[in-house]
Amino acid sequence: MDGIHRTEVDRLQATWQLNHRHEIEIMFVHNTSDATLNASFEPGDYPDLVQAREYLPKLAELWDAVRHDFWTEAIPAHRRSRPPETP
Structure with missing residues (x-):
């Protein structure tokens, strides 16, 4: 997860x-x-994301989307979609 990332919500894009x-x-x-x-x-x-929320609280939906994009990329897909273990 290197480089520049972009997240967009309702025509607002955070880089x-x-x-x-x-x-x-x-x-x-x-x-x-x-x-x-x-x-x-x-x-x-x-x-950081916490400070951005403090500086621009009206963009809460955008900050939530940035957090979601971060975690979606940070956690490999095979770990997110793992079925529950059966006994």
Whole structure:
């Protein structure tokens, strides 16, 4: 799970990455319908997901989607879909 990631909800897209501690860092948020920049952060000062929720609480649905995308990529599909063990 390396590189830049993008998560979109209701025409808002968050661009994010993982830092060396495997924490989500929000780089910027923009509106995909007209390319309006809603939030932008400086390298070295990217907020983590908790801070982003504090700074921009009205984007809670987007932050939930970022968290979901992170966990979907972080946990291999074979572990997510494993059937329950039978005795």
